[in-house]
Amino acid sequence: MKPVKVGICGLGTVGGGTFNVLKRNADEISRRAGRRIIVEEVGARRPNPDCDTKGVQVTQDIFDVATNPEIDVVVELIGGYEVARDLVMTAIENGKHVVTANKALIAVHGNEIFEAAQRKNVMVAFEASVAGGIPIIKAIREGLSANQINWLTGIINGTGNFILTEMRDKGRDFADVLAEAQALGYAEADPTFDVEGIDAAHKLTILASLAFGIPLQFEKAYTEGISKITRDDVQYAEELGYRIKHLGVSRRTEAGVELRVHPTMVPESALLANVNGVMNAVLVDGDAVGQTMYYGAGAGAEPTASAVVADIVDVVRTLTADRDNRVPHLAFQPGELSDLPVLPVEQIETGYYLRMQALEQPGVLAQVTSILGDKGINIEAIIQKETREEQVPVIILTQRVQEQKMNEAIAAIEALGAICGSVTRIRVEHLAD
Amino acid sequence: MKPVKVGICGLGTVGGGTFNVLKRNADEISRRAGRRIIVEEVGARRPNPDCDTKGVQVTQDIFDVATNPEIDVVVELIGGYEVARDLVMTAIENGKHVVTANKALIAVHGNEIFEAAQRKNVMVAFEASVAGGIPIIKAIREGLSANQINWLTGIINGTGNFILTEMRDKGRDFADVLAEAQALGYAEADPTFDVEGIDAAHKLTILASLAFGIPLQFEKAYTEGISKITRDDVQYAEELGYRIKHLGVSRRTEAGVELRVHPTMVPESALLANVNGVMNAVLVDGDAVGQTMYYGAGAGAEPTASAVVADIVDVVRTLTADRDNRVPHLAFQPGELSDLPVLPVEQIETGYYLRMQALEQPGVLAQVTSILGDKGINIEAIIQKETREEQVPVIILTQRVQEQKMNEAIAAIEALGAICGSVTRIRVEHLAD
Numbered sequence: 001m002k003p004v005k006v007g008i009c010g011l012g013t014v015g016g017g018t019f020n021v022l023k024r025n026a027d028e029i030s031r032r033a034g035r036r037i038i039v040e041e042v043g044a045r046r047p048n049p050d051c052d053t054k055g056v057q058v059t060q061d062i063f064d065v066a067t068n069p070e071i072d073v074v075v076e077l078i079g080g081y082e083v084a085r086d087l088v089m090t091a092i093e094n095g096k097h098v099v100t101a102n103k104a105l106i107a108v109h110g111n112e113i114f115e116a117a118q119r120k121n122v123m124v125a126f127e128a129s130v131a132g133g134i135p136i137i138k139a140i141r142e143g144l145s146a147n148q149i150n151w152l153t154g155i156i157n158g159t160g161n162f163i164l165t166e167m168r169d170k171g172r173d174f175a176d177v178l179a180e181a182q183a184l185g186y187a188e189a190d191p192t193f194d195v196e197g198i199d200a201a202h203k204l205t206i207l208a209s210l211a212f213g214i215p216l217q218f219e220k221a222y223t224e225g226i227s228k229i230t231r232d233d234v235q236y237a238e239e240l241g242y243r244i245k246h247l248g249v250s251r252r253t254e255a256g257v258e259l260r261v262h263p264t265m266v267p268e269s270a271l272l273a274n275v276n277g278v279m280n281a282v283l284v285d286g287d288a289v290g291q292t293m294y295y296g297a298g299a300g301a302e303p304t305a306s307a308v309v310a311d312i313v314d315v316v317r318t319l320t321a322d323r324d325n326r327v328p329h330l331a332f333q334p335g336e337l338s339d340l341p342v343l344p345v346e347q348i349e350t351g352y353y354l355r356m357q358a359l360e361q362p363g364v365l366a367q368v369t370s371i372l373g374d375k376g377i378n379i380e381a382i383i384q385k386e387t388r389e390e391q392v393p394v395i396i397l398t399q400r401v402q403e404q405k406m407n408e409a410i411a412a413i414e415a416l417g418a419i420c421g422s423v424t425r426i427r428v429e430h431l432a433d
Numbered sequence: 434m435k436p437v438k439v440g441i442c443g444l445g446t447v448g449g450g451t452f453n454v455l456k457r458n459a460d461e462i463s464r465r466a467g468r469r470i471i472v473e474e475v476g477a478r479r480p481n482p483d484c485d486t487k488g489v490q491v492t493q494d495i496f497d498v499a500t501n502p503e504i505d506v507v508v509e510l511i512g513g514y515e516v517a518r519d520l521v522m523t524a525i526e527n528g529k530h531v532v533t534a535n536k537a538l539i540a541v542h543g544n545e546i547f548e549a550a551q552r553k554n555v556m557v558a559f560e561a562s563v564a565g566g567i568p569i570i571k572a573i574r575e576g577l578s579a580n581q582i583n584w585l586t587g588i589i590n591g592t593g594n595f596i597l598t599e600m601r602d603k604g605r606d607f608a609d610v611l612a613e614a615q616a617l618g619y620a621e622a623d624p625t626f627d628v629e630g631i632d633a634a635h636k637l638t639i640l641a642s643l644a645f646g647i648p649l650q651f652e653k654a655y656t657e658g659i660s661k662i663t664r665d666d667v668q669y670a671e672e673l674g675y676r677i678k679h680l681g682v683s684r685r686t687e688a689g690v691e692l693r694v695h696p697t698m699v700p701e702s703a704l705l706a707n708v709n710g711v712m713n714a715v716l717v718d719g720d721a722v723g724q725t726m727y728y729g730a731g732a733g734a735e736p737t738a739s740a741v742v743a744d745i746v747d748v749v750r751t752l753t754a755d756r757d758n759r760v761p762h763l764a765f766q767p768g769e770l771s772d773l774p775v776l777p778v779e780q781i782e783t784g785y786y787l788r789m790q791a792l793e794q795p796g797v798l799a800q801v802t803s804i805l806g807d808k809g810i811n812i813e814a815i816i817q818k819e820t821r822e823e824q825v826p827v828i829i830l831t832q833r834v835q836e837q838k839m840n841e842a843i844a845a846i847e848a849l850g851a852i853c854g855s856v857t858r859i860r861v862e863h864l865a866d
Contacts, residue, residue: 135576143568
């Protein structure tokens with residue numbers, strides 16, 4: 001069969017990995033795909049010393065790749081929003097199929113991109129945009145197509161998980177571990193995207209659309225980072241039988257879809273609690289299948305390339321299928337997306353861990369628990385630490401309640417004369433519904 | 434678009450689950466698939482009280498389903514080898530696509546079935562045949578298509594995992610837990626298929642073909658059950674930092690493919706060691722992606738139905754694709770299968786746990802370790818238990834070595850006058866290569 005010609009835009013970490021995997025595993029891949037996949041052109045501002053591009057056309061103008069009439073599939077691996085958007089739209093307008101690893105691009109511009117792709121009858125594949133080499137998009141979009149998805153949650157940022165794992169294993173501080181992660185190359189010089197949860201929110205936005213059949217709505221995601229987690233919180237969580245993970249959580253309720261990224265306490269016996277270091281994992285709960293989990297490397301040159309190349313093979317396979325029978329971009333047919341709203345964070349429901357400093361005086365605990373009781377919030381556990389200081393730490397674990405109620409309760413607790421400073425809150429998920 | 438009509442053969446646990454999921458989630462599924470999926474006919478010897486088949490044509494003759502000209506996709510859920518084989522071949526000869534959950538059928542008759550399907554230009558989908566609702570076949574066949582798979586291993590029999598989990602958690606005996614599993618309905622009245630590893634070997638045979646591009650060769654799988662595992666072994670494993678799991682292991686070496694099911698000690702920190710109860714998980718190591726793991730319910734009416742229905746949706750999607758661009762049955766194109774042989778168990782390489790009873794006399798340990806040393810077998814740990822008995826248990830953990838060498842060493846150890854009875858061996862995998 002005629003070979004398929006791809007053009008790779010961007011030859012950095014993931015671009016280089018993709019180029020090398022396509023070359024090294026060319027035989028294995030064509031034994032699967034039924035035809036050769038050939039890199040026809042590479043667009044990159046500078047060469048990658050790990051890639052031997054001899055015999056391949058190399059240009060500094062990525063738009064030359066997007067318009068090259070010889071090319072069937074354009075692979076966008078330059079990252080970022082604006083140029084990437086222009087590049088992908090140009091490729092689509094030129095009738096090219098597109099493969100991308102760019103989560104920011106899909107989460108923010110995906111609706112527009114898929115509409116253009118639909119119009120031009122081409123595919124845009126983005127498996128590599130979430131959780132690196134783990135085929136989680138394929139699992140949700142195809143493997144679980146029989147299910148009504150109830151909820152999904154995941155560790156979808158390796159840097160954040162590395163930091164939390166180190167804090168727990170070695171009793172270290174956030175800032176200390178972050179500095180090491182930056183030295184090791186796990187964290188960027190500007191770590192905001194990773195530690196403040198923006199990267200995870202991009203990925204969660206994509207997963208939620210696939211699971212629930214809603215348009216991409218990154219701007220409505222609630223995002224909270226891990227930079228305020230203290231060693232004390234990590235240790236109290238441990239005492240209560242929990243671990244703190246930075247989770248993306250999306251749940252379908254009758255009122256709408258929860259879409260939130262925040263530090264979360266999960267039971268230590270849960271498999272997800274035991275996903276450590278830079279690894280990623282996504283747990284999905286479907287009405288027929290129950291819980292399934294998908295685990296692997298969420299970043300890195302070749303793990304991400306694994307997903308990019310799998311997407312190329314998938315696109316190759318659909319070349320001769322009619323458009324209506326292809327797997328739809330967002331799992332559900334374009335006309336069949338749901339208008340179920342994304343809920344504001346005040347309307348989500350979860351359990352809570354609260355930590356506060358209380359003056360060592362009688363009746364404080366009674367005041368706090370009565371505020372919770374008045375709001376209809378049930379308490380699961382309380383720890384009050386012995387201390388010789390004037391202030392004692394009080395830790396409370398609650399059952400599930402709407403966030404709005406908890407906001408009101410926390411405001412009332414913080415107004416108490418015997419409570420010093422603000423109340424720390426970490427949401428709790430039992431992963432069991 | 435025109436609805437697709439399916440015929441379900443068999444209305445037992447999985448058949449009933451499939452019927453109900455197709456009905457309950459009909460809207461969700463057609464929002465994904467782009468057309469309605471309609472159950473046109475059900476073939477079953479007796480009705481299933483959990484299924485409301487009103488309005489559906491029901492026959493006791495399953496072959497009537499396989500030849501019904503109205504039907505596009507025949508779903509084989511009767512189980513067993515011979516009738517199932519005839520049914521599937523009849524469906525194929527009549528130009529029907531086939532979906533099956535039957536691991537025995539695929540492992541034993543798959544090569545012949547796929548050849549017939551290829552000839553008649555129809556699909557045979559079998560996601561539900563391995564690990565229930567976990568989309569592991571899709572993950573290996575499509576999600577990891579960029580990789581040369583190095584090895585895979587998995588807990589692919591829920592009954593066996595339930596028994597081993599109970600033995601460890603509660604210090605119970607094998608026979609005792611088996612009886613409970615039978616009472617709970619997790620184990621069949623004749624538990625041989627589950628506890629002796631035959632069911633797992635069926636599934637491993639399928640996974641190995643997909644991973645390595647070799648024909649199905651169930652008859653060459655090495656199969657060892659868990660019925661000889663004792664409470665002592667479980668406890669010694671724990672002391673050494675391991676857990677005993679009943680694993681299927683398949684590894685590609687230069688000489689051939691290892692294909693083996695046996696009790697295996699794995700490090701307690703490994704995620705796989707923490708997969709408990711009836712749950713399944715498969716760990717795959719690919720050259721680009723590294724390790725990925727897939728976890729979920731390996732059996733049950735609706736988890737298995739989840740995979741059956743996902744297969745139906747996949748088949749529906751390929752209806753208008755040309756044959757050459759479909760995902761090949763065994764992941765690699767039919768003409769591209771490899772003749773890499775399946776290795777006899779003597780040629781596999783793994784670590785070993787050995788347990789033996791030694792007479793309480795000087796020099797025994799020296800004799801044993803010198804036999805191992807002569808065979809080039811490196812020792813990782815030794816436990817010799819204090820006891821007041823005449824015989825003391827000796828436990829040895831070795832590094833990786835070829836099974837043939839270990840057989841010779843064990844024979845020599847058993848021939849020692851100071852060693853009583855036979856040596857218990859459990860293979861050890863570190864899951865780290």
